[in-house]
Amino acid sequence: MSMAIANARWVLLSQGVRVLCQLAGMAFLARLMPPEAYGLMAMAGVVTNFAYLLRDMGTGAAIIQSPQVSPLLASTVHWTNVALGLAVGAVVAAAAWPMAAAFHEPELAGVLCLLAFIFPLSALGVVRQALLERDSRFARVAKVEMAATVVGLAAALVLA
Known part of the structure; x- marks a missing residue:
């Protein structure tokens, strides 16, 4: 079996696990949580999912496509991602109160401020993941993604 087919299988498996966990999570959480809390998380999801699109601004792809990855390039991309993560997190936190007002849900501000911490933390793994993908180590990436999805x-x- 070629490496491309093996990698495609791992990516497909990872995406399948993610979708199944999301569907199962929605079903179980909808039953476990009061409707107000579930709706609050759905509103927060709208904001954080949009902000997630801005997380790395394509810097991971720059590593994947680079002919050679020097320590300087890896370090520059890492710190750029940390700065972007901090900036996106700060924007989410700053937008928390206006978004809470727009949704007419005061509790949303606190939830968004807590979720803003996700962005600088997730930025820490962008370079490592890009290096693994560059080296066609999709099995490792998929295993980490699946484990993170299941643990999440x-x-x-448990917290519901």
Whole structure:
């Protein structure tokens, strides 16, 4: 089996696990949480999912496509991502109160301020993931993504 087919299988498996966990998570959390809390998380999801699109601004792709990855390039991309993560997190936190007012839900501000911490933390892994993808180590990336998805779902269910 070619490496491309093996990598495609791992990516497909990872995406399948993610979708199944998201569907299962929505179903179980909708039953476990009061409707107000579930709606609050849905509103927060709208904001954070939009902000997530701005997370790395394509810097990971720059590493993947670079003919050679020097330590300087890796370091520059890493710190650029940390700065972008901090900036996106700060924008989410700053937008928390206006978004809470727009949704007529005061509790949303606190939730968004807590979720703003996700962006600088997730920025820490962009370079490592890009290097793995560049080296066609999609199995490792997929395993990490699947584990993170399952652990995240388990944590959400326990905390609900």
